[in-house]
Each structure stands twice: as structure tokens, then as C-alpha cells.
Amino acid sequence: xxxxxxxxxxxxxxxxxxxxxxxxxxxxxxxxxxxxxxxxxxxxxxxxxxxxxxxxxxxxxxxxxxxxxxxxxxxxxxxxxxxxxxxxxxxxxxxxxxxxxxxxxxxxxxxxxxxxxxxxxxxxxxxxxxxxxxxxxxxxxxxxxxxxxxxxxxxxxxxxxxxxxxxxxxxxxxxxxxxxxxxxxxxxxxxxxxxxxxxxxxxxxxxxxxxxxxxxxxxxxxxxxxxxxxxxx
Amino acid sequence: xxxxxxxxxxxxxxxxxxxxxxxxxxxxxxxxxxxxxxxxxxxxxxxxxxxxxxxxxxxxxxxxxxxxxxxxxxxxxxxxxxxxxxxxxxxxxxxxxxxxxxxxxxxxxxxxxxxxxxxxxxxxxxxxxxxxxxxxxxxxxxxxxxxxxxxxxxxxxxxxxxxxxxxxxxxxxxxxxxxxxxxxxxxxxxxxxxxxxxxxxxxxxxxxxxxxxxxxxxxxxxxxxxxxxxxxxxxxxxxxxxxxxxxxxxxxxxxxxxxxxxxxxxxxxxxxxxxxxxxxxxxxxxxxxxxxxxxxxxxxxxxxxxxxxxxxxxxxxxxxxxxxxxxxxxxxxxxxxxxxxxx
Numbered sequence: 001x002x003x004x005x006x007x008x009x010x011x012x013x014x015x016x017x018x019x020x021x022x023x024x025x026x027x028x029x030x031x032x033x034x035x036x037x038x039x040x041x042x043x044x045x046x047x048x049x050x051x052x053x054x055x056x057x058x059x060x061x062x063x064x065x066x067x068x069x070x071x072x073x074x075x076x077x078x079x080x081x082x083x084x085x086x087x088x089x090x091x092x093x094x095x096x097x098x099x100x101x102x103x104x105x106x107x108x109x110x111x112x113x114x115x116x117x118x119x120x121x122x123x124x125x126x127x128x129x130x131x132x133x134x135x136x137x138x139x140x141x142x143x144x145x146x147x148x149x150x151x152x153x154x155x156x157x158x159x160x161x162x163x164x165x166x167x168x169x170x171x172x173x174x175x176x177x178x179x180x181x182x183x184x185x186x187x188x189x190x191x192x193x194x195x196x197x198x199x200x201x202x203x204x205x206x207x208x209x210x211x212x213x214x215x216x217x218x219x220x221x222x223x224x225x226x227x228x229x230x231x232x233x
Numbered sequence: 234x235x236x237x238x239x240x241x242x243x244x245x246x247x248x249x250x251x252x253x254x255x256x257x258x259x260x261x262x263x264x265x266x267x268x269x270x271x272x273x274x275x276x277x278x279x280x281x282x283x284x285x286x287x288x289x290x291x292x293x294x295x296x297x298x299x300x301x302x303x304x305x306x307x308x309x310x311x312x313x314x315x316x317x318x319x320x321x322x323x324x325x326x327x328x329x330x331x332x333x334x335x336x337x338x339x340x341x342x343x344x345x346x347x348x349x350x351x352x353x354x355x356x357x358x359x360x361x362x363x364x365x366x367x368x369x370x371x372x373x374x375x376x377x378x379x380x381x382x383x384x385x386x387x388x389x390x391x392x393x394x395x396x397x398x399x400x401x402x403x404x405x406x407x408x409x410x411x412x413x414x415x416x417x418x419x420x421x422x423x424x425x426x427x428x429x430x431x432x433x434x435x436x437x438x439x440x441x442x443x444x445x446x447x448x449x450x451x452x453x454x455x456x457x458x459x460x461x462x463x464x465x466x467x468x469x470x471x472x473x474x475x476x477x478x479x480x481x482x483x484x485x486x487x488x489x490x491x492x493x494x495x496x497x498x499x500x501x502x503x504x505x506x507x508x509x510x511x512x513x514x515x516x517x518x519x520x521x522x523x524x525x526x527x528x529x530x531x532x533x534x535x536x537x538x539x540x541x542x543x544x545x546x547x548x549x550x551x552x553x554x555x556x557x558x559x560x561x562x563x564x565x566x567x568x569x570x571x572x573x574x575x576x
Contacts, residue, residue, distance in 0.1 A: 046568045054565035080567065198564055206550040208558050209241045215559055227564035230552045 043087060051084075054229060055091035058198065061226055062096075068168050071176040071194035073187055073225070075214040079202045080231035085177035088198070088229075090140050097139030098172040104160050104190045105179045106150060143167065143174070153186060160190055181214045188221055196224040202231045242543035250538050254531035261527025265520050270345040273352035273511040275360050279367070280337045280504040295370040297340050297505070300363050301325040309362040310355060318351045323359050339508070349513040356511035368502035378493045386486040393479040400476045403469060410473075411466045418459045425452040 043051070058070060072085040086101060093099035143163055150156040160176075167174045176194055181187035191197045197218065201211055218225050243250070279297045300306055307321045314321075326341040342363070344355035403409075429448050556563045 044568070050565050050567050057564050084567065199561065201555055201559070203550060203552040203555055206555055207238055208550055208555070209237060211555070211559055213237075215561060225561060227562040228556060228559065230555060230563055230566045232552060232566060233569045 043083070047087070048091075051087040051091040052094070054084075054088055054198075055095060058088065058226065059092060059096050061196070062173070068172075069164055069174045069176060069194040069196075070226070071178050071191040071197040071223075072200060072229075073178060073191055073197045073214070073218065073223075074180055074200040075182045075207070075210050077180045077183060079180070079200045080233060081180065081200045082177050084198070084200045084229050084231070085175050089175040092173060092175065093140035096173065098170075099140050100143045100167050100172045100174045101140070102143045102160070102163055102167070102174050102176045103145060104156075104176050104186070106145070106156055106186065107179050107184060153189065156186065157189055157193070161193055164193060181217070182210060188217065188223070191218065191223045192221055194223075196226050198227060198229050199225050200229045200231055202233070204232070238543045239539060242539045246538055246542045250535035253534040253538060254528075257531025257534060258524070258527045261523050261530075264527075265523050269516050269519055269523065270347060271349040271352050272343055272345045272514045272516065273349060273356045274341055274343045274509075274514050275356045275507065275511045276509040277340045277342060277360055277363075278337065278506045278508050279340060280506075295367065297363065297367055298325045298327050300366050300370070301340065301342055301359060303366075306359060306363055306366060309366070310358045313358050313362060314354055318355055319347055321355055321359075322346075323355070343514065344511075353511040353513065360507055360511075364502055364505040367505055373493070375493060379490065382486070382490055382493060386483075386490060389479070389483040389486045393476075393483040396472075396476040396479040400472050403472045407465050407469065410469060411462045415459065415462050415466055418455050418462070422452060422455045422459065425455065 062068075062070070070088075072081050072088065074081040082105070089099050089101040145156075145159055145163065150159070164174055164176075174194075176190055178187040178190040199211075199215065199218075215225065277297065301323055302325060307323060310321050310323070311318075322345045324343045326343070328339040328341065330337075330339065342356055342359055344352050344359060346352040346355055425448055429445065429452070432445055432448070550558075552563070552566055
């Protein structure tokens, strides 16, 4: 296994099964559940804890409302959107599995270094996590779309909508990684299909005016932005 | 940096940017009014000093452009025109003709003043005073030159007189050139030697001892005369060469003296020919260029200000500012360098 914590009763958490008390107890016992960190996650321990906090917050918000799907938005490429989506999905899968990560970015290309690291880490982990239709229903899984085969945005959105509906029927929460809103309107379109969204912004060199414009547009489109994830990297 | 950020920066600092642009344009206007003054120019052709001075004297050669640039000329022009013309500012361009035969350049004298009329006055006065100064500085001092040359001329003449006397004495005593006589004696000895050889070989029959003896006596006499004449001829050639050299030196010194007198007789000032009298110069193109430069510099400064403001605005956003500015609660802060290399 690429990370031991994922094995917190994967079989018991399969489709339709509720977590047993022993598993819930196991969440708080370090000996049974090693801390996440380098070697299992591609981020530093401090970042892992930050994502866990984010997951708790999102889970708290989702618990009050019928939220199943959360889109991860950002204005520009390089804000750390995919990292946040991946880590949020994994952290959320620790506390309220099953969670699926839907990669709804049809424009993802050969990426810069950080995304490259993330991809490499994903490949290492792929053998055990890429099959979302496994009978065992793992706590976390990635839901890929057929990238590059869509003739129109409408066709792509149909596919996304279908994937979300299937996962909703299966009782999974879905974190959706969308294209940057400053690059493509698909970001907004997919976010409208989700129940809520988190907005990733990179501090330090942030273009405030641009973020304001994107958030204003999201408000116009009635996208429920839960809050900011400030990426200080 | 995209256009949106640039526009946002423009909204914030449009006034300083416009002030920068206005300052640059105002600077160009001030520069034009202060430094690009009305000016006039005149063209002057001056025959080259070395061409004028046939003696190629070693006297100081002062080119016309150096005179125009000199403070002395500025002072002379100021004195001539009085204080009403203001500050005298002269410059000169030197144009060399493409023809390789005439090496005398053309000088274009420029002057600036507060008005075109004053500029023309200054140029004309500068050409007039410059011509006088040129003549004064480049004229040959004949008296000094002849005084310097005279001892050399006297020495050459004395050497010539001595060589002539020696030659005349030698001719009187020894008969002058003996080369013809020596050549005749050479031919005679050769002929006698040939006859004797033939007689001894028997080609002319049985040789008579009397004939042979006679030929031998003739040969001895000819050779004896040759031995007398040959040293005399060598002495003659030496005396003649000395005389020739002395004549050449004396002739050369004579020519030098003549050229020196001729140089002094040529009026140097006449070698300065004014082709065009002072006329106003158009500075329109220069003014337009300066205005354009001011505009470009102003635009560059204004855009630089906008760029710096846009970059500064982007660089100074802290997480707290972001949250405050965007008005959306922060769910989490991901610390820097979150990714683990090699994970």
C-alpha cells in the first residue's frame, strides 16, 4: 500500500457499509493509524495537517447541508488547484469515506514541476486506487474522464454530470478538479454542477483584481463558494 | 502581465503617469527654447596651406577650422559686433571634396544667437575675422627665412668657386679630358700586339727580325704613354665630379631662395574664398525630433510607472489582505513548500 492510513477498514467501508466502531476508534489511535507524511503523501506533514483541517471544515459544512459535490476553483493555472483537490479528497476520505476525485480538467497538459511530482506520485499509487468501480469501494478513488475525446463543451459536461450522478447514487462524496476559471469557462460550468466550491488562491503574487472578478462571476452564476484555500507556496 | 492588471494600475496611478508624460514633453519644449536657437551658416573654401605655400615652409600651419573654434576669434567677433549680439557661439563643419586632386576642404561656419539676424551677423563677422587671422598666422616670414638660408647659399657658392678653380687649373696643367687619347692608345696597343702574334705564328710568312723589332718598339712606346695618361685621367674625373656636385648644390640653394621670396609675395588672405554668405539655418526637423524624443521618453516613463505599480500591487498581497480584500472566509492556509520532492 502506498499509504497505510488508507487501509482503515477499506472493506468495511465498501459501498453500502457503515464504518464499524472499531474503525472509528482506530482513527484516534496512532499505533493503529500511522500519521501521514513524507513517503505516503507528496506533501509535508504541516501541509497534511492543513488539508486535514480543510477536510474537517468542508465536512462540517457538508454535514449541515445536502452537499455531495465540491468543486475546486481557481483563477489561474499554477494556483495549486489540483494539489488542493487531490489532498482534500484524500483527507476527506479519512473522515467521511467514500470520496472520489473527479478530474474534470480536459486541458491538463505536460505540467510544471509541482504537478509533475503529483503525477509521478499518482502513477506510483495508481495500481491500487485507479479503479473506481472495484467491488470493494475504497475510501478514496480517482474518477477519470475520457480526456481529449470530446467534440464540444456540452458533451464534456454531459459526461461530468453523468459521473457525478453515478457517484451520488453510490453514496460517495466527490471533489471535482476543474480548469482554471481565467483560462476556460468549463471551470464555471462544472462548478455550477457541484453543490459547492472552494476557491484556491496563491498568496504573495496574487492578482487581487482578477480574483475579485472570478469570485464576482461565481456569485453571478450562483456558485456556492464555501471559502478560500490560501496557498502560501 | 495581462491587460487587466495594467488597466487596474492605470486607474490607480493615472495622474502621476500623465504628470510624467507632461514633464517629459515640457522638458523637450524647454530644451528646444533654450538650446535650439536660431542659427546661420556660411560656406568658406580655403586653399590648403601646403598648396599655397610652394616653398613648403616649416612655418606653423593653422587650419581654418581651428581658427573658427578658437577663443581668440570669438573674442575678436565679440569686440567687432559689441555686446548687443549677446554670447558668440561658433562651430564649424569641415567637408573634404571627393576629388583627389584638390585637397583643399570646404568649411561651413555655424553660429547661434537669439535671433536669425544676429546669427547672420556673427557668422559674417567670424568669416571676416577668421580670414584675417588665417592670413596672419599662416603668412611666411621672408626675412627670417632668407636670413636662415643665406649662410647655406654662401657656403654652396664658395664650394662652387673652389671646384671651378681646381678644374680650370687642372685643365691648364694637364690638358683636360684625356679619355679620347687613352682610348686611341688602347686600340693601337691591341693592333700591334695582334700583328706581332701573327708574325710569330707564321701566318704572314717568314717574320723579319727587323720588322718584329720595330713593332715591339712601337708597342713599348704606346704602353709607356698609357701608363702616363691613366693617372691623370683619374685625377681629372675627380675634379670634374666635385665641380658638378658643387654646381648642383648651388643651383638648389638658389631655387630655394627664389621660392621663399615667391611665397612671401603670395597674399595668403586671398586663398580664403567665401562661397556662401551667412544665411539662416532651418532647425524645424531638429525641433520635431526633440519633441518626439520628449514624447517617447514621457510615454516610456509613464508606462514604466504603470508597470511598476501593477507589479508592486501584485507582489504585496498577503494572505490576510487577500481574505480581507476578497471578502470570502479562509477555510485553510496551505503552508509554503508543501510538496515533497521525490514523493
